[in-house]
Amino acid sequence: MQLHEDKYKDLNLKIGLEIHVQLKTEQKIFCECSTDYINSSPNNNICPICTSQPGSKPMGVNEKALENLLKIGLFFGCKAYEKPFYVQRKHYFYPDLPSNYQRTSQPILGDGNFMGVGIWEIHIEEDPGRYELREGKVDLNRCGVPLAEIVTAPDIKSPEYAREFLRDLLLSLEYLGVIRGESGSIRADVNISIMGGNRIEIKNVNSVKGVYKALKYEIVRQKAVLQRGGTITMETRHFDEGSMITKTLRKKETVADYRYIPDPDLVPIYISPEKLQEIESVLPESPHNKKKRFMKEYSLGEEIVDALISDLYLSDFFEESAKKSNPIESGKWCATELKRRLNEKNLSVSTSKITPKHISDMIGFIERGELSVKNAKWIIEDAVDTGEDITSLMDKKNFYQISSEDTLLDIIEKVMGDNPKAVEDYKSGNENALHFLFGKVVNETEGRAEPSKTIKLLKDKLCMVN
């Protein structure tokens, strides 16, 4: 199960992650400001609540944010705690935190599992603003964007698996439609220990690649310390994206005391079993399970399946089209030509005009010998762009293949008559002449000549000339 585990077997690697993702909502967690903090000029997407003006109070936790968080938890098989949870105040000073405390909830769900890694707990919190250290500028537009923090058990045994795990986790969250798409980013605190030594926490790693690099660096660094006879002391380190190395942030003796208190401005929140049931009933299949099912149910290759499940809408689209056509063909077309065209046009199946019926109809035409594979690519492009049905596209483009032997023979005779030298060459043993003549037939029919039949008839005819 654990990728590359053997490579680190002697190190007894233990890696745990605290992963922050922005939950998808229209409004911020405690006020009515938009969560679209990127598209407004600095400090314009704010209100008295998210800037913590004296006297302002938080509104209740945004319901959609909580719902999305519950989806994440249930998707990972977590159980929701029965007791109402408090929102707490975590006190620390930072320029982008207007109140100098961050509101962060007690664990809401816990005890789950994803890809063999335990999920310890999941809670909700508010994003602070953004601070440009070099310019000394603060932008509070992001203040109050809802975050989920997912805390894993130290079950990850290699940097490679950490990367794999994070990629799949992000994919799952995108699948669920619960995280902000455009940010695509992830903020993680990474915990690592080797040889049963002290735990090192690496703060604020901002990408999947960063997590991988930070871990690789940390393994080398800690091994070197141990080889020199040193010991690993418990500390918090900072990952520098530029140089891809970690640096000491603070030793454990000066551990921060956040002086947590339950926020007196917010009432504790109770999640009813009915609410949980309601959410559980609409949860989609996990990508992991979907992959296994697609490979088994439709006998598709791994590469094709990976391409299909990387996009929830595409995988649904494929399943729909596979109901009325050969799934192997349908899978191939969806994963290759369709996906290529969508990427090219920066569309998804949900935003383009193509429907599953287009694919299944198209495969029907191919199977009946009425459409060439080459022209099918054009059909897909047109269907994505215009949504016109296949039959009318076939007519419009004049794509119907010519497979009538009589018609083909007429054309072949004409081509042979027009190119006596090629016929001579073939007869004297030049195989290339056959391809030349075949090309001429194809041109003559504007690509509509059914290839295998054409070759066969052409060969027969050439032999007959003898």
Next chain:
Amino acid sequence: MFTKDLIEDLSSNSLEEHIHKKIEEIQKKDKEINSFITLNIEDAQNSSKEIQKKIDKGIQGKLSGLAISIKDNIAVSKLRMTCGSKVLENYIAPYDATIINSIKKEDGIIIGKCNMDEFACGSDGTSSYFGPTKNPRNIDYVPGGSSSGSAASLAAGFTDLSIGSDTGGSIRCPASFCGVYGFKPSYGLVSRYGLSDMAMSLEGPGPFAKDTYGIALLLDIISGKDPRDTVTVESSKSYTKTVENFKDQDIKNLKIAYAKEFFEGVDEKIKNIILDKISKLESEGAKIEEVSLPNIKYAIPIYYLVVFSEFSSAMSKFDGFKYGHYVGGQDIVEAVSNTRETSMGIEVKRRVLLGTFITMEEFRGRWYTKALKARSAIKEDFKRIFNSYDLLIGPTMPTLPWKIGERISDPLSMYSSDILTVSANLAGICASSQPVGEAKGLPVGLQLHADSLCESKLLKGMRAVELACGGI
């Protein structure tokens, strides 16, 4: 009824004239009383003209142009909100508190922002950066705090109504000391949105008036559910009706308890006046019985533990970078320290430091968590009493107002003066203070408590006492 009559008078007389007179009084006398930090004269005059037009058409709101002063820890858009502190000396509120919105909608005229103990940390109105407020009844004496300017501006005739806030008695104490009516609503009845934080789980805004009707009138306007304050609940908004419909003989239906714990250590003269009023109510037919609240003795330590903890959290933002007076320094730590050192008074600093200490991880179990537990014991005490009685009666303050400067150096004696008022906040119930007599020429306040969200019962009780004291 004084306030009701006043509104009726305003419908026939000039509102501009009325407001003008208030402004004149303020300009003449407030130099001495010091009940305002910021005046809103021009705006008030303009509003009086606008509202006069509405009165002429008979379309005015319920407040009909009455002058209202607002404690300076409540946000009024475009006006300075100092909280009585140098830290916020230049802070202009960019928004209206929910209750200010409601008051403006009902045509109340905001005449100014009132002086107060710095960040509401005080019980006598002397700890403001803008100087002590003086008691209009005798300017050598304290007006009570922390809503000192609210009570004083009303007692001095500078305003018709006022809004203060009550965390542990901050409305009732100055009401008692200045001889006006003050009302602490149940926790959750009135929105706290726009009320600057002191101890968030204890406090809320509330009205001051010259009579029970005035209290009910403001309650009708400021109470009710607010999406911007999650602890709020729906309100019946029929409080003026309750007061108007109360008849002398309704006193007979009141079941009133008094607790011996509320008379321990109380000044004899105050005790006698209150006991006299209790017998008066009894003779009018009210059912009066003695009860006990055994856990009240823990109220002061519990109260201050909660206050310090929540206050230190709330004050974090005043670091000179986000909010407050920027002083500067060699690094961030020094800059923040400089702001706090030079812009905060001694009591504020004391509370921030104690609160920080109490909420440190290693002491949590020892102080804060225990205080929260003990708080529920006090709640239970009141619950038990309100199962059998409508009201709990007693004095508001254990002493008469003291001379200005007398208690400033002794925080413990200052804290102990809150002994009779903090329990209502710990329990989240409603409580009131109203003038019922005088001793040494200084007012004496009577305190009533009713169960959480039983404001109507409390108003009936206030009205009964008002009538029993010969009010109209």
